Amino acid sequence: MRTTLAAVATCATGRRVRPGDLPPDALRRPRCEVLALLGVADPDDACDRWWDGAASATAVHTFPGVLSGLLALRLQGTAVGAVTVQDPDRVRWLLPEALAELLEVVITRQDAPPKPAPDGLHLALTRLDVTPRRAIFVGDSPGDMTAARAAGVIALAAAWGWHPPAALREAGADHLLPDPTSHLPPIDSA
Known part of the structure; x- marks a missing residue:
């Protein structure tokens, strides 16, 4: 319940709200009262829009090795971003905090046409310079x-996902990463 309240407040306010941000007596108050205390302007509308999705979502975890790999990239000065077909409200509570911070x-999809169009990748590259x-x-x-191919970037396929490696290769993958701890190929340094 606390996680769901935090997720709904995150979606409604546009800032990350954690379960620890809720008042200590949150579970003894009506949910709309708690959301109002968290700065949600229209708690009834927020519940109508996001409650079911937030309540049914299980805890989201990253694959082993993903966070440490992204952190290593950031520490060496590599720019890191994400392009997703999700909408921004869902992304705010769907991304684990440690990942979002990296x-x-x-x-x-509200920033650019969704993949397979390359527009989102182009926008990310522009923002990352x-x-x-x-x-x-x-x-x-x-x-x-x-x-990735249409954007002119190296296409790495996460072979541990939902799609078989053959389908990823057929779609233009330059390399297959067998698991999240696989090393990335070198990038052109020129």
Whole structure:
């Protein structure tokens, strides 16, 4: 219940609200009263829009090795971002906090046409000030591979996702990453 309240407040306010931000007696108060205390302008509307989705979502965890890999990239000065087909309200509570903190830019379907169009990747590259030939895009779907190729970036397929490696290769993957701890190929340094 506390996690669901925090997720709904996050979606409604546009800022991350954690279960620890709730008042100590949150579970003894009506949910709309708690949401109002958290700064939600229209708690009834917020519950109508996000309650069911937030309540049914299980805790989201990253694959082992993803956070440490992204942190290593950031520590060496590599720009890191995400391009997703999710909408921004869902992304705010869907991304684990530790992952969200490592991302310098997050492009959603409201920022640019969704993948397989390359527009979101182009926007991310612009915001990160990175040229396509110095970029890698890791994705787990054929649409991700198509978008990466169309954007002119190296397409790395997360072979541990939902799609079989053959489908990812057929869609244009330059390399397959067998698991989240796989090492990335070198990028053109010129």
